[in-house]
Amino acid sequence: MSGRVILVVGGSSGICNELAKDLIAGGDRVIVTSRSQATADAVAAELGPNARGIALDVSEPEEIAGRLASVEQLDGLVLGAIERDANTIREYDIARARRLITLKLIGYTETVHALLDRLTPSVDTGIVLFGGRAKDAPYPGSTTVSTINGGVDGLMNTLAHELAPIRVNSLHPGIIGDSPFWAGKPEGVLAGYQGRTPGGELATMADIVDAAKFLLFNRGVSAHSLNVDRGWRIT
Template identity: 75%
Template sequence: MTDRTIVVVGGTSGIGLELARDVIARGDRVVLTGRSAEGAAEVAASLGEGAASIALDISEPESIAGQLAPLGDVHGLVLAAIERDANTVREYDIARARRLVTLKLIGYTEVIHTLLDRLAPVRSTGIVLFGGRAKDAPYPGSTTVSTINGGVEGLVRTLALELAPIRVNGIHPGIIGDSPFWAGKPAAVLDGYTSRTPGGELATMADIVDATQFLLRNQGVSGTNIDVDRGWRLT
């Protein structure tokens, strides 16, 4: 086990959990967060002695500093906490829109702001923000999600400039076939996306984990947003 600690915000399920597992497999320590202290602790315990947990709700940004106070030095930070929402302009729900904007654009930024005194100002320190392909591949009801993920893309660039030599990058997953959200979809739904993916196979959680680790570790990459969708955008 190394002395490196990677914090995964939103690491109790889905891609965040797979990333936490991979962090430990590579010999680093992981601190994962979830809204429930008990739930996060249970997940961390299942990962073994290299994992710890902390309760954190980034949709309530005023509470973030206090919730993150117990953390020590951080060598890598992944902001993978997301929520899904369908919110059209014709039936616009202000409360839902406000929550998502707060969670990602304000919550992500406040987490970074809070941890700056624990993130070493060196090139080996990496921060990765999760956006999504809806930023440039909208769908009916994606008005809020597309706007926010476009904001994440811009946020990556300004943070990379402000925080250098700390590196900041963004990852934008497409349809992830084996993720909890997509794996349970009817075959007819997935077939429509699969048929448009070069090679005929959707991206996987392992693809996202691998790309995230690349952005965390490669010291030549900063201010970059990458799409992980196996070329779906080409069609």
């Protein structure tokens, strides 16, 4: 056992659930969140005795502090709660945009604020903010997503200054071929994306897990924005 306790916001599913599994396998204790307490508890039970679940919706920032009141001292924090959105300028949906902006920029920030008294003030403590490659690889309908993921890097920089010696980094996945979202696409959808990487293969969830652990635990890395996409779009 490492003795470390890591909170993984969004750890009940997808890539962040894979990260939670890996951290536990390495000897860490993990707290995972879901919007539903029942889901959080079920996922924690699947992860085993070194996991527990908390109900948390970071798109409702006024409730975050209360939801996190039971969290003990932390050695790391991963903010990976996301929602997908296609919101074009011609058919702009203000409510959807507001929710997504609140979730990532205000929700992430308030989560850190609420936990400041329990984040060990040490260079060994890492915070990882999940963004995405849409920040500099836009697509039709990505206005909100691209803007927010760019904002994640701005948030990372300010937090790295204010919270030092705690380290703060951001992680921007590209198209993750074996993630639940992409693996379920119809046959042939991923082929065009694969052809745009130098090796003809897309990044995997294991690649993201390794990157997240690097940013969490490497004592020499702070205020770093890391793209993980196997060189997508350089060919």
